Amino acid sequence: MSLRASHLTLNRENEFYLNDVSFEMLPGKIYTIIGRTLSGKTTLLKTIAGLITQDSGELLFNGSNFDAIPVWKRQVAMVYQQFINYPHLNVYENVAFPLKQRKILATEIDKRVKQALDQVGLIGFEKRKIQALSGGQQQRVALARSLVKDANILLLDEPLVNLDYKLREQLREEFKKIFNSKASENAILIYSTTDPVEAMQLGGEILVMDEGRILQQASAKEIYENPKTTKVAEITNDPAMNLFSGNIVGGKVILNSTIQLNLPAHFLELPNGAYTFGLRASGITLDKPGFPFQVELAEISGSETFLHLGQEEIHVVGLLDAVKNFDIGETVSACFDIEKLYAFGSDGNLMSSPYGGLN
Amino acid sequence: MHTFYVTLKYTAVTLWSMFVIAPFLWALSTSFKDFNSVTSGATYIPWVDFEPTLEGWRVLLRSPAQGGVNIVEPYLNSIFVTCFASLISIALGTLAAYALSRFTFKAGFIRNDDITFFFISQRIMPPVVLAIPFFIMLGKLGLLDTLFGLVMVYVVLLMPIAVWIMVDFFNKVPIEIDETALIDGCNPYQAFYKVVLPNSIPGMVVAGLFCMIFGWTDFFFAFILTFTEVQLLPVAIVSLNSSITPWWSLSAAALVSVAPLIVVAFIVERYLSKGNLSGALK
Numbered sequence: 001m002s003l004r005a006s007h008l009t010l011n012r013e014n015e016f017y018l019n020d021v022s023f024e025m026l027p028g029k030i031y032t033i034i035g036r037t038l039s040g041k042t043t044l045l046k047t048i049a050g051l052i053t054q055d056s057g058e059l060l061f062n063g064s065n066f067d068a069i070p071v072w073k074r075q076v077a078m079v080y081q082q083f084i085n086y087p088h089l090n091v092y093e094n095v096a097f098p099l100k101q102r103k104i105l106a107t108e109i110d111k112r113v114k115q116a117l118d119q120v121g122l123i124g125f126e127k128r129k130i131q132a133l134s135g136g137q138q139q140r141v142a143l144a145r146s147l148v149k150d151a152n153i154l155l156l157d158e159p160l161v162n163l164d165y166k167l168r169e170q171l172r173e174e175f176k177k178i179f180n181s182k183a184s185e186n187a188i189l190i191y192s193t194t195d196p197v198e199a200m201q202l203g204g205e206i207l208v209m210d211e212g213r214i215l216q217q218a219s220a221k222e223i224y225e226n227p228k229t230t231k232v233a234e235i236t237n238d239p240a241m242n243l244f245s246g247n248i249v250g251g252k253v254i255l256n257s258t259i260q261l262n263l264p265a266h267f268l269e270l271p272n273g274a275y276t277f278g279l280r281a282s283g284i285t286l287d288k289p290g291f292p293f294q295v296e297l298a299e300i301s302g303s304e305t306f307l308h309l310g311q312e313e314i315h316v317v318g319l320l321d322a323v324k325n326f327d328i329g330e331t332v333s334a335c336f337d338i339e340k341l342y343a344f345g346s347d348g349n350l351m352s353s354p355y356g357g358l359n
Numbered sequence: 360m361h362t363f364y365v366t367l368k369y370t371a372v373t374l375w376s377m378f379v380i381a382p383f384l385w386a387l388s389t390s391f392k393d394f395n396s397v398t399s400g401a402t403y404i405p406w407v408d409f410e411p412t413l414e415g416w417r418v419l420l421r422s423p424a425q426g427g428v429n430i431v432e433p434y435l436n437s438i439f440v441t442c443f444a445s446l447i448s449i450a451l452g453t454l455a456a457y458a459l460s461r462f463t464f465k466a467g468f469i470r471n472d473d474i475t476f477f478f479i480s481q482r483i484m485p486p487v488v489l490a491i492p493f494f495i496m497l498g499k500l501g502l503l504d505t506l507f508g509l510v511m512v513y514v515v516l517l518m519p520i521a522v523w524i525m526v527d528f529f530n531k532v533p534i535e536i537d538e539t540a541l542i543d544g545c546n547p548y549q550a551f552y553k554v555v556l557p558n559s560i561p562g563m564v565v566a567g568l569f570c571m572i573f574g575w576t577d578f579f580f581a582f583i584l585t586f587t588e589v590q591l592l593p594v595a596i597v598s599l600n601s602s603i604t605p606w607w608s609l610s611a612a613a614l615v616s617v618a619p620l621i622v623v624a625f626i627v628e629r630y631l632s633k634g635n636l637s638g639a640l641k
Binding site: 049 | 533535536538539540541542543544545546549554557558
């Protein structure tokens with residue numbers, strides 16, 4: 001079983017929603033599509049579901065033309081970012097709905113509905129009206145309805161985005177277990193998100209999308225270690241990877257007149273010239289002597305502090321592994337960890353990575 | 360201070376309720392009066408201010424030959440015409456509104472909003488503009504002075520109301536519900552009647568109520584398009600009037616005519632206040 005897309009393109013009013021999208025997905029894996037809002041994630045999921053028809057390109061499922069099969073006959077399930085359920089039905093009826101459509105025996109429906117509700121932790125809620133449930137519970141119902149179908153392809157369109165932080169964290173853990181068990185049943189799971197942390201936590205294969213294109217498809221580890229372009233580096237990191245223009249001259253990385261770094265070992269092969277350098281927030285710290293920067297903003301996030309720093313035209317975000325207050329405008333000494341430095345060419349493609357990856 | 364505001368609030372509500380209910384009570388009181396009780400100054404309480412009589416009500420049931428205006432037949436005619444026209448308007452209006460809400464129509468410069476406005480524009484036109492064409496068309500079709508002809512005309516008049524209300528309603532129903540139904544194995548028709556329609560009942564009830572009110576209270580077309588064979592209630596009530604205005608039977612007729620709308624309003628009230636779609640999209 002496989003889902004293969006080749007050169008999917010969808011253009012509306014001179015705007016590309018899908019731009020030459022190609023991929024192959026295999027069962028037993030979680031595929032996470034990460035991209036910013038309007039990058040084409042939902043369009044791609046809806047195209048796979050059959051709700052949108054592409055202008056050109058084709059979708060093949062098990063080698064046969066998937067486009068010829070209408071939505072209601074595809075073995076596809078989908079969970080939306082909004083909590084979409086049938087308000088006129090109770091929880092049990094909602095989950096049983098797709099099975100009733102397939103005219104499955106009542107005893108079998110009952111068994112599968114209870115199994116799905118058990119998976120999502122909603123046993124005892126069968127008779128409840130959808131309106132009487134919390135947001136998290138409503139999304140669990142939607143997930144149960146998608147699981148009960150035993151679909152070959154399960155599409156999850158930012159299912160956690162409308163939940164509050166705590167619930168999101170809790171459901172993310174629960175969903176991951178469910179997805180792994182679902183994937184082990186030989187289904188193809190496609191999960192879309194804007195959140196890099198979520199994408200990395202789910203593991204599996206990541207597809208990075210921007211402006212309707214797939215910029216990179218690789219494992220979570222590979223995407224983290226070797227982002228193919230500056231765009232991928234920005235999209236897959238939270239906060240986005242710091243990017244700054246500079247030059248390699250005479251064994252030094254020169255960012256401006258003040259910031260001149262020693263050339264890290266993995267840059268030795270690079271010729272002198274102009275580059276875009278990348279460094280994650282975790283690579284900029286205050287624990288060693290460095291360069292003078294002014295604090296532009298200090299954001300406390302959990303047990304960490306994100307520091308927005310500026311010096312002339314260079315603006316970076318650093319990470320402190322502690323909670324600390326700073327005055328705006330205060331001068332601090334920021335240390336750049338050169339061993340974590342990336343180099344991208346003038347076209348934005350990766351030239352050198354601390355993990356050894358090259359474009 | 361709190362007590363003052365509560366008192367003020369309840370006083371205002373009481374005054375407003377009296378203002379709304381008073382005409383009904385007045386009509387009810389008048390319907391049990393006779394000529395002398397009506398013309399001898401303001402009287403309110405039966406048996407105290409005036410001697411009640413059922414004459415005003417009896418006139419409504421007596422045949423014209425016996426000096427009455429039998430409103431039973433016009434009443435049933437009005438129920439038939441209003442109900443059928445409203446049902447057809449809701450059925451067609453809901454389908455049209457769903458299409459206008461979900462699909463994109465393009466014909467030259469005409470778009471969905473233009474088509475919706477086209478429907479509504481039929482209600483903007485003064486009724487008299489439509490009266491002559493309707494009269495000629497029904498005449499050519501041999502449907503003047505018939506119930507079927509009236510139903511046809513009322514469908515034309517009521518459907519814009521249904522389309523207007525239902526387009527707005529469907530626009531608020533997330534399209535993802537339809538999509539989910541398709542993904543769950545419904546073809547487009549099943550998605551409509553198994554999922555969209557059951558969730559549209561509040562909107563249809565509102566539209567139906569408006570259609571019934573407009574249909575039930577119309578006098579103009581009922582008067583223009585009927586002669587002797589068919590008479591609707593508003594026309595029958597007006598025909599009660601003579602050289603001496605019979606306020607007692609007019610009041611009784613007014614109460615009888617408004618009764619079905621009150622009953623319908625009570626029945627559908629729970630649907631009006633029910634936010635049935637609140638669980639669809641939080």
